[in-house]
Amino acid sequence: xxxxxxxxxxxxxxxxxxxxxxxxxxxxxxxxxxxxxxxxxxxxxxxxxxxxxxxxxxxxxxxxxxxxxxxxxxxxxxxxxxxxxxxxxxxxxxxxxxxxxxxxxxxxxxxxxxxxxxxxxxxxxxxxxxxxxxxxxxxxxxxxxxxxxxxxxxxxxxxxxxxxxxxxxxxxxxxxxxxxxxxxxxxxxxxxxxxxxxxxxxxxxxxxxxxxxxxxxxxxxxxxxxxxxxxxxxxxx
Numbered sequence: 001x002x003x004x005x006x007x008x009x010x011x012x013x014x015x016x017x018x019x020x021x022x023x024x025x026x027x028x029x030x031x032x033x034x035x036x037x038x039x040x041x042x043x044x045x046x047x048x049x050x051x052x053x054x055x056x057x058x059x060x061x062x063x064x065x066x067x068x069x070x071x072x073x074x075x076x077x078x079x080x081x082x083x084x085x086x087x088x089x090x091x092x093x094x095x096x097x098x099x100x101x102x103x104x105x106x107x108x109x110x111x112x113x114x115x116x117x118x119x120x121x122x123x124x125x126x127x128x129x130x131x132x133x134x135x136x137x138x139x140x141x142x143x144x145x146x147x148x149x150x151x152x153x154x155x156x157x158x159x160x161x162x163x164x165x166x167x168x169x170x171x172x173x174x175x176x177x178x179x180x181x182x183x184x185x186x187x188x189x190x191x192x193x194x195x196x197x198x199x200x201x202x203x204x205x206x207x208x209x210x211x212x213x214x215x216x217x218x219x220x221x222x223x224x225x226x227x228x229x230x231x232x233x234x235x236x237x
Contacts, residue, residue, distance in 0.1 A: 029067045031057040037078050041123035045075055045136045072137060079138050082124050083145050090114045092150050100160040104178075104218060107154050109211040111179060115186040116207060125186070151175060161222040174221060181214045 035057035039048045050071050054061045068074040090113050093106035115125060128146070131139055154175045162171065185192065185205075196205065 028057075028059050028063050031059055032063060032067060032074065033078060033081060036074055037082065037127065038123040040075060040078060041127040041130065044130050044134060045071075046134075050074075075136065076138055078127075079142060082127070083142075086114065086124060086146070090117075092153060095153050095157060097160065100157045101215075101219060103153075103157045104161065105211055105215040107150060107157060108178065108182060108214050108218075109207065110150065111182040112185065112207045112210055112214075115182055129186070151179075154178060158218070158222060161219065162225055163223060164225075166225065170225070174218065174225070177221070178214065178218050181217065182210075185210060 036053045039053050050064045051061055064074055068077055090110055093110060096103050131142055155171050158174045159171050
């Protein structure tokens with residue numbers, strides 16, 4: 001087996017040890033993909049140019065057409081690879097119908113991690129945020145691939161935690177309220193840094209602390225939602 005692998009690698013090179021065209025082609029494709037993600041994130045899909053991407057990758061401008069068809073084809077491939085990478089790093093937790101409280105906290109933790117952790121590839125979250133604000137032709141596939149699986153689990157879990165039957169739209173509102181709390185710590189990060197002393201930030205604003213807080217808020221909301229809704233409806237009359 002080891003010899004067959006070695007022979008396969010050797011077959012990609014000519015007698016002088018130079019890389020054969022098929023191996024060089026794969027390297028070019030990988031370099032384009034590696035360069036394009038950060039460029040799309042920084043410039044947006046509309047602002048990014050094939051020329052800038054190829055210059056960053058150090059490849060001929062015609063390479064994008066050869067490997068991906070056009071800029072949109074390249075962008076679709078970037079999004080596809082991004083989804084796979086993030087699903088591996090931040091997998092959606094399994095729903096435990098017997099422990100919806102624990103599941104809720106795990107889902108909130110996953111949401112926060114996806115939004116706030118930036119060590120490995122800061123451009124990924126930035127690119128997704130751009131899509132939310134300025135959708136491209138791939139936006140719907142992003143929603144279906146990135147957001148729907150976790151959103152469906154979130155609504156299912158919240159329905160288990162609510163003490164009374166609620167219409168579907170009310171449970172969806174609770175789910176969006178959960179997501180919105182998580183999202184604020186991303187979009188409002190600069191304001192939070194100004195408002196909160198650094199020592200408090202370090203002590204109480206890590207992902208685990210935020211997940212515990214948001215989970216507690218949503219558990220309280222689920223516990224009292226029906227009664228609170230009735231009070232609001234009576235006051236409107």
